[in-house]
Amino acid sequence: MNYTDGQLEQKSLKLRRSVVKWIKHAGAGHTGGSLSCIDILNVLYNRILNVSPENFTSPDRDRYVQSKGHAVEALFVVLADAGFFDESDLETLCCYQSHYVGHPTRKVNGVEQNTGGLGHGLPICVGTALAGKMDAKDYRVYTLLGDGELAEGSNWEAAMSAAHYKLDNLTAVIDCNTLQIAGRTADVMNSEPLVEKWEAFGWAVRRIDGHDIAALTEALRDPLEAGKPSMVIADTVKGRGVSFMEDVGKWHHGVPNDEEFAKAMEGFDMQLAAKEGALS
Amino acid sequence: MYSPEASALAEEIGLKKGKANLEVFAATVEALASSDPQVVAVVSDSRGSGKLGPFGAAYPKQLVEVGIAEQNLVGVAAGLASAGKKVFAVSPSCFLTARSLEQIKNDVAYSDNPVTLVGISSGVSYGALGTTHHSLHDFAALRAINNLHVVCPADNYEAEQAVRAAAVLEKPVFLRFGKAALYSLGSEAEQAFEFGKARLLRYGDDLAFIATGETVAHALLAAEKLKREQGLEARVISLHSLKPFDVDAVLAAARECGAVVTVEEHMVNGGLGEACAAAILEAGVGDCLFHRVGIPDEYTVTGSQADIFRHYGISMEGLFSTAGQMLERV
Numbered sequence: 290m291n292y293t294d295g296q297l298e299q300k301s302l303k304l305r306r307s308v309v310k311w312i313k314h315a316g317a318g319h320t321g322g323s324l325s326c327i328d329i330l331n332v333l334y335n336r337i338l339n340v341s342p343e344n345f346t347s348p349d350r351d352r353y354v355q356s357k358g359h360a361v362e363a364l365f366v367v368l369a370d371a372g373f374f375d376e377s378d379l380e381t382l383c384c385y386q387s388h389y390v391g392h393p394t395r396k397v398n399g400v401e402q403n404t405g406g407l408g409h410g411l412p413i414c415v416g417t418a419l420a421g422k423m424d425a426k427d428y429r430v431y432t433l434l435g436d437g438e439l440a441e442g443s444n445w446e447a448a449m450s451a452a453h454y455k456l457d458n459l460t461a462v463i464d465c466n467t468l469q470i471a472g473r474t475a476d477v478m479n480s481e482p483l484v485e486k487w488e489a490f491g492w493a494v495r496r497i498d499g500h501d502i503a504a505l506t507e508a509l510r511d512p513l514e515a516g517k518p519s520m521v522i523a524d525t526v527k528g529r530g531v532s533f534m535e536d537v538g539k540w541h542h543g544v545p546n547d548e549e550f551a552k553a554m555e556g557f558d559m560q561l562a563a564k565e566g567a568l569s
Numbered sequence: 570m571y572s573p574e575a576s577a578l579a580e581e582i583g584l585k586k587g588k589a590n591l592e593v594f595a596a597t598v599e600a601l602a603s604s605d606p607q608v609v610a611v612v613s614d615s616r617g618s619g620k621l622g623p624f625g626a627a628y629p630k631q632l633v634e635v636g637i638a639e640q641n642l643v644g645v646a647a648g649l650a651s652a653g654k655k656v657f658a659v660s661p662s663c664f665l666t667a668r669s670l671e672q673i674k675n676d677v678a679y680s681d682n683p684v685t686l687v688g689i690s691s692g693v694s695y696g697a698l699g700t701t702h703h704s705l706h707d708f709a710a711l712r713a714i715n716n717l718h719v720v721c722p723a724d725n726y727e728a729e730q731a732v733r734a735a736a737v738l739e740k741p742v743f744l745r746f747g748k749a750a751l752y753s754l755g756s757e758a759e760q761a762f763e764f765g766k767a768r769l770l771r772y773g774d775d776l777a778f779i780a781t782g783e784t785v786a787h788a789l790l791a792a793e794k795l796k797r798e799q800g801l802e803a804r805v806i807s808l809h810s811l812k813p814f815d816v817d818a819v820l821a822a823a824r825e826c827g828a829v830v831t832v833e834e835h836m837v838n839g840g841l842g843e844a845c846a847a848a849i850l851e852a853g854v855g856d857c858l859f860h861r862v863g864i865p866d867e868y869t870v871t872g873s874q875a876d877i878f879r880h881y882g883i884s885m886e887g888l889f890s891t892a893g894q895m896l897e898r899v
Contacts, residue, residue, distance in 0.1 A: 402647075402680050402682075403676075403679045404675070405675070406675050408640070412645050412648065412676070415641070415645050416645035416652070418648070419649060420652030421652065423630065424652075424653075442640070446636075446638035
């Protein structure tokens with residue numbers, strides 16, 4: 290289906306509402322980081338990636354590997370929305386013997402790799418992108434990292450190799466919400482200046498508003514530059530869409546109480562009503 | 570590697586000196602690549618130490634260099650494998666199985682990407698280079714990871730068979746190779762190689778040496794010396810697969826011999842010996858004498874691989890003595 294930007298913005302609101310709903314239901318989850326990356330995943334799965342439940346086993350499909358695996362709730366609601374499984378399956382999220390674990394696992398239809406340890410997605414994607422080049426395949430490979438995750442050294446090993454092999458079929462996105470468990474990324478272990486760092490590592494870099502559907506589409510659709518891997522630094526707000534969670538570190542893996550949950554749902558209803566009004 | 574007496578005995582019983590398993594690995598991968606363009610070797614500045622120079626020259630597009638970056642080595646290997654490549658990730662075992670352990674667990678084993686991890690110059694192959702370059706933990710670390718074969722070939726035959734079997738298994742495998750030239754330990758026709766199936770090299774029922782990798786030849790020579798000097802019939806088993814594990818062969822040895830000596834180029838914690846001990850205890854073979862030979866819980870003495878082996882009793886003479894002392898206790 291071809292969505293307008295407005296329709297995708299509306300979908301993002303619904304997906305965010307689902308994230309909070311399922312985390313509340315499970316009593317566990319990474320709320321803030323799931324809410325910050327929803328627009329990125331929404332654009333990837335609904336506009337960019339050549340991947341669907343029908344072609345998921347095809348060797349020619351595009352690949353998405355979520356390196357920041359802790360934002361699994363965002364991935365699960367986006368995959369359910371894309372038809373990989375029924376969203377009601379998430380009633381078992383984090384339950385005894387459920388496939389829906391607190392980090393991505395291939396037991397869930399649509400998940401490419403088991404992730405959760407940080408600094409793993411980019412190296413794997415370098416390998417898959419390299420295989421695509423070796424076999425002259427057209428598929429593209431995407432991964433999503435957190436800005437706090439960049440302290441893992443394996444990312445920089447992979448960064449060097451992606452540029453060395455000129456992997457312009459690889460796009461990495463940083464969900465740059467500036468917060469990690471212990472506080473501001475800038476205070477815990479400053480990863481800036483990101484643009485200069487990635488350019489110095491040989492990547493084509495673009496920094497955008499990570500909640501701007503049009504800007505995400507533009508940045509993710511094609512390689513930013515032939516012969517170089519693409520890095521999209523997406524400036525985002527942790528907890529986006531829930532007023533009292535936005536840019537507040539404690540919601541990294543916070544679960545709303547009943548009162549907070551009701552307030553969050555009310556907020557989504559109001560935002561959705563406003564969006565529907567604007568679209569009609 | 571062998572004392573003059575051991576070398577003479579080896580010659581007398583017809584053991585032929587072959588190549589290093591590392592060289593057999595490289596030649597076998599090259600042979601596989603010649604007929605299959607999907608075969609890929611990934612190296613971390615390790616093409617020389619992995620003897621893969623000729624492979625790289627013959628099939629440059631099938632050799633992926635990642636530089637000195639072992640975490641990336643394993644992650645890239647997993648990504649290549651997920652896209653259909655038959656991947657051998659090659660690096661010294663000391664780095665591959667320690668620095669990259671999380672990648673082995675998550676990206677290869679847990680994600681079920683069929684990478685063959687090749688730990689080269691394993692154990693104390695690097696001898697006097699010291700502890701940073703020894704891998705005496707790799708059996709223990711990798712045995713505790715689900716969905717990973719752990720295999721340590723004892724001679725050139727086992728090495729080639731293991732490489733070929735790993736290439737078609739489509740599951741994660743760890744192969745552990747040393748760099749010393751090895752004796753060929755048995756005729757190739759006598760037993761088909763199979764992961765999880767121990768190789769019986771010598772039958773006996775007075776005691777059993779259950780050994781793995783480069784220690785097996787020493788056990789075989791010790792068995793011959795025990796026969797000649799004490800009239801004892803020692804069974805010798807090459808237990809090349811730590812996982813999957815041939816419980817039946819171990820229990821048969823324990824029950825029929827009543828005395829088991831395990832031998833490994835690994836710390837005695839968490840390796841072959843403990844795997845055998847657990848199997849024997851769980852089966853209730855309580856009256857079996859049992860002794861582990863390996864590296865004790867210490868950083869090794871300085872010296873060559875041969876020096877270190879001799880120091881810790883991983884030699885014909887050492888194993889002869891261990892077996893003799895064990896049986897005197899009966």
